[in-house]
Amino acid sequence: MWNFPLFPDQASTIAKHVDALYFFALGIAGFFTAMICVLILAFAARYRRKSTADRLNPPTASRTLEIIWIGGPMLLMLTMFTWAAILFYKMYDPPVDALEVYVVGKQWMWHAQHSEGRAEINELHVPLGRPIRLTMTSQDVIHSFFIPAFRVKQDVLPGRYTTMWFEPAKIGRYHLFCAEYCGTNHSAMGGWVYVMEPVEFQQWLSQAGTGASMAEQGERLFVQYHCAGCHRGSQTVHAPRLEGVYGRPVPVQQGTEVRFTLADYRYIRDSILRPKSEVVAGYEPVMPSFEGQITEPDLLKIIAYIKSIGAKEATQ
Amino acid sequence: MSAMAVEFKEDYLQAYRLKSWLLTTDHKRIGLLYMATITFFFFVGGAAATIMRLELMTPKGDVLPSPDAYNRLFTMHGVVMIFFFLIPSIPAVLGNFLIPLMIGARDLAFPILNLLSWYVLMIGGSIAIGILIFGGVDTGWTFYTPFSTMFSNTMVVPAATAVFIAGFSSILTGLNFIVTVHTMRAPGMTWFRLPLFVWALYATSLIQVLGTPVLAIAVALVAVERLLHVGIFDPALGGDPILFQHLFWFYSHPAVYIMLLPSMGVVAEIVPCFSRRPIFGYKLIAFSSVAIAVLGFLVWGHHMFVSGQSMYAGMIFSFLSFMVAIPSAIKVFNWTATMYKGSVRLDTPMLYALGFIGLFTMGGLTGLMLASVAIDVHVHDTYFVVAHFHYIMVGGAVMGYLGGIHFWWPKMSGRMYSELLGKLSALTVFIGFNLTFFPQFVLGYLGMPRRYYEYPAEFQVLNVMSTAGASILAVGYVLPLAYLLFSLRRPPDAGPNPWRASGLEWQTDSPPPVHNFEEIPIVTRGPYQYSPEGAEAIDGNGDDASR
Ligand SMILES: [Cu+2]
Numbered sequence: 001m002w003n004f005p006l007f008p009d010q011a012s013t014i015a016k017h018v019d020a021l022y023f024f025a026l027g028i029a030g031f032f033t034a035m036i037c038v039l040i041l042a043f044a045a046r047y048r049r050k051s052t053a054d055r056l057n058p059p060t061a062s063r064t065l066e067i068i069w070i071g072g073p074m075l076l077m078l079t080m081f082t083w084a085a086i087l088f089y090k091m092y093d094p095p096v097d098a099l100e101v102y103v104v105g106k107q108w109m110w111h112a113q114h115s116e117g118r119a120e121i122n123e124l125h126v127p128l129g130r131p132i133r134l135t136m137t138s139q140d141v142i143h144s145f146f147i148p149a150f151r152v153k154q155d156v157l158p159g160r161y162t163t164m165w166f167e168p169a170k171i172g173r174y175h176l177f178c179a180e181y182c183g184t185n186h187s188a189m190g191g192w193v194y195v196m197e198p199v200e201f202q203q204w205l206s207q208a209g210t211g212a213s214m215a216e217q218g219e220r221l222f223v224q225y226h227c228a229g230c231h232r233g234s235q236t237v238h239a240p241r242l243e244g245v246y247g248r249p250v251p252v253q254q255g256t257e258v259r260f261t262l263a264d265y266r267y268i269r270d271s272i273l274r275p276k277s278e279v280v281a282g283y284e285p286v287m288p289s290f291e292g293q294i295t296e297p298d299l300l301k302i303i304a305y306i307k308s309i310g311a312k313e314a315t316q
Numbered sequence: 317m318s319a320m321a322v323e324f325k326e327d328y329l330q331a332y333r334l335k336s337w338l339l340t341t342d343h344k345r346i347g348l349l350y351m352a353t354i355t356f357f358f359f360v361g362g363a364a365a366t367i368m369r370l371e372l373m374t375p376k377g378d379v380l381p382s383p384d385a386y387n388r389l390f391t392m393h394g395v396v397m398i399f400f401f402l403i404p405s406i407p408a409v410l411g412n413f414l415i416p417l418m419i420g421a422r423d424l425a426f427p428i429l430n431l432l433s434w435y436v437l438m439i440g441g442s443i444a445i446g447i448l449i450f451g452g453v454d455t456g457w458t459f460y461t462p463f464s465t466m467f468s469n470t471m472v473v474p475a476a477t478a479v480f481i482a483g484f485s486s487i488l489t490g491l492n493f494i495v496t497v498h499t500m501r502a503p504g505m506t507w508f509r510l511p512l513f514v515w516a517l518y519a520t521s522l523i524q525v526l527g528t529p530v531l532a533i534a535v536a537l538v539a540v541e542r543l544l545h546v547g548i549f550d551p552a553l554g555g556d557p558i559l560f561q562h563l564f565w566f567y568s569h570p571a572v573y574i575m576l577l578p579s580m581g582v583v584a585e586i587v588p589c590f591s592r593r594p595i596f597g598y599k600l601i602a603f604s605s606v607a608i609a610v611l612g613f614l615v616w617g618h619h620m621f622v623s624g625q626s627m628y629a630g631m632i633f634s635f636l637s638f639m640v641a642i643p644s645a646i647k648v649f650n651w652t653a654t655m656y657k658g659s660v661r662l663d664t665p666m667l668y669a670l671g672f673i674g675l676f677t678m679g680g681l682t683g684l685m686l687a688s689v690a691i692d693v694h695v696h697d698t699y700f701v702v703a704h705f706h707y708i709m710v711g712g713a714v715m716g717y718l719g720g721i722h723f724w725w726p727k728m729s730g731r732m733y734s735e736l737l738g739k740l741s742a743l744t745v746f747i748g749f750n751l752t753f754f755p756q757f758v759l760g761y762l763g764m765p766r767r768y769y770e771y772p773a774e775f776q777v778l779n780v781m782s783t784a785g786a787s788i789l790a791v792g793y794v795l796p797l798a799y800l801l802f803s804l805r806r807p808p809d810a811g812p813n814p815w816r817a818s819g820l821e822w823q824t825d826s827p828p829p830v831h832n833f834e835e836i837p838i839v840t841r842g843p844y845q846y847s848p849e850g851a852e853a854i855d856g857n858g859d860d861a862s863r
């Protein structure tokens with residue numbers, strides 16, 4: 001019973017940096033709390049009504065003092081702010097070689113999908129020492145993906161993709177929570193994150209599952225939903241080829257003007273669900289909306305497929 | 317002429333018929349109506365909290381039948397405590413009672429509007445109680461979309477209505493105070509002779525008038541989307557869920573200052589009186605109230621660091637949140653400095669005020685941790701945040717409210733209460749409070765998310781500590797209710813000025829006559845005419861008067 005933790009594991013590379021800042025802030029908080037309490041107690045004792053302490057010439061205001069107690073805290077706060085902001089920037093900016101994992105939250109479970117194809121529910125397996133980047137969305141309400149041992153958290157919203165990244169630094173099993181209240185079983189919406197040796201992780205990836213990668217599964221869906229009928233060169237419909245489109249600026253017709261938009265996750269998602277909202281310049285708005293027909297995990301697979309077909313295949 | 321004089325002698329409590337209360341336009345009586353109302357809501361919200369703490373004694377859900385029951389409880393706890401207790405607490409009770417007395421006026425600028433405000437709150441409050449009886453809401457007091465608009469199948473629209481209506485009570489009260497302070501000050505009562513309590517309430521009123529309409533819009537839009545399926549917040553209908561968070565926090569962050577500023581005002585009255593020293597740095601405190609009110613409107617985004625708002629927005633909101641801490645720090649230092657070379661007595665109001673300073677300091681400093689974006693990513697939506705805002709809103713606002721009640725009770729009722737029990741209650745509240753909420757900081761950094769019906773077993777010990785503290789806290793809150801009511805059994809014995817305080821409100825009888833002052837006072841000096849010399853002599857008198 002008395003064996004309970006008072007401090008969380010430091011299982012990611014960022015954890016010790018966040019903790020360092022936390023201890024700095026804790027130090028400041030402790031110092032000022034102690035200072036105020038000591039002063040109050042000391043004044044209450046020394047100047048208690050019955051005491052004969054010297055009470056001559058008490059100040060009723062002091063410019064110098066006030067400048068000190070505005071300036072001092074101001075400096076400390078600027079330090080905290082800058083330190084925290086720099087760290088925050090790091091937490092936002094994923095390294096380019098990060099491993100991609102896709103997460104879909106729904107009442108009340110987490111669905112995670114690795115690019116290699118393996119999917120899991122309420123669990124997340126990751127290799128030690130590799131930066132991992134999560135691209136996340138929700139099928140219903142707002143959730144929040146929270147791994148305390150990694151010191152990372154990000155809200156997961158319906159209708160858009162949010163991302164976060166971390167680099168596991170310690171083998172083990174850690175809590176995964178939903179941190180944003182999402183209805184009845186909010187407190188049960190969680191599970192475990194497993195940090196494994198890279199070799200074991202590779203084995204784990206290839207076990208079970210369909211064997212097909214996310215992009216391959218996406219290609220099947222691409223055919224199944226008849227995207228291919230229009231987008232792989234059609235006699236009857238004039239539709240753009242999708243090879244190499246990912247990550248490029250796309251000309252979009254806006255009234256009489258043409259504007260360029262980056263073809264990222266959001267853009268491709270919107271192209272599928274709300275094709276009329278951004279029509280590629282030079283094409284008719286004939287693409288049907290797939291809103292409500294494709295689940296979030298399947299959408300991610302289709303996007304993974306579109307992402308995977310580079311310019312090379314376009315020339316074939 | 318003589319008949320008038322006789323009538324004048326009558327204090328404001330004299331008429332007992334129910335109708336004379338329900339149709340009163342006397343600010344003092346309306347203050348008491350509010351007091352009864354919010355005391356009721358405080359204990360309703362407190363009961364919800366008690367059941368929650370019992371549930372959280374064990375990791376598994378066992379006290380309550382279902383997670384839904386728990387979700388409804390914490391929602392009701394939040395809605396009731398915030399909209400029906402904290403927001404009206406000091407402004408509507410003490411503000412109503414004291415502002416006219418403090419500025420030397422016979423009433424507020426709009427007495428009938430004042431009564432109307434109370435009725436409006438009662439309507440909102442009745443709906444809230446109705447919801448509680450007929451099923452409840454499970455959205456959290458924050459009503460986050462699209463859960464509240466499209467997914468929850470509880471009484472969201474009635475809850476939104478209750479909040480919407482209660483908001484108008486707050487707006488009207490704020491408006492009334494602003495106009496009163498501008499137009500009703502006694503001759504000679506210049507702005508810098510106003511008690512700091514009045515400055516604090518003036519700043520609070522600004523927030524109430526400017527902020528509350530935005531809340532009203534936000535909850536109204538929730539109702540519109542829920543009832544008519546117009547796409548505003550739900551992406552499935554083409555809306556934006558983050559928009560709701562912006563609207564909601566644009567009000568709800570400043571709302572924290574609606575709860576806190578008045579308490580700061582109370583402390584600024586109590587500390588000088590019991591230190592027999594003029595307040596240190598009057599102008600700086602007065603201006604920092606206004607600064608808090610203004611800056612408070614610019615920091616709402618610190619509730620949304622991980623919501624998906626842009627990284628740079630996060631940094632700007634972080635910076636501004638640090639800035640808003642400065643006027644608060646000034647106040648803490650100035651109150652403390654007021655005790656220096658004073659002649660200090662630790663009577664009940666002073667104990668509450670000092671408790672406030674300590675707890676508010678801790679709440680504020682943990683707030684700085686939350687303003688540090690990188691730390692907030694980890695502790696956002698955990699018990700760390702729960703602990704932090706309870707330090708501000710219970711350790712701060714409620715301590716201040718109780719301090720104020722104990723300070724002005726002799727004025728309001730004409731009676732003294734048992735000083736021994738008073739001190740005991742202040743101590744019990746302080747200890748119980750810390751035991752309840754300090755462990756929650758640890759829990760939060762460990763990663764326990766808030767609004768959890770069940771939790772991992774390793775968090776149990778800290779939760780049990782918290783529940784134990786809550787039971788002590790409950791005793792601390794019931795105690796004053798008992799002895800204050802009990803004091804009413806005796807005839808008025810407090811005398812006009814038991815604390816030998818120097819504010820205008822102490823120059824009239826206790827309880828004050830219907831029209832407050834026999835003659836409108838002419839003000840020739842500031843509010844804090846204290847000096848430590850000869851305090852002991854006064855002391856003797858004070859004791860005589862109170863016994
Ligand atoms: Cu959740």
Ligand SMILES: [Cu+2]
Nearest residue numbers: 569616618619
């Ligand atoms: Cu805030």
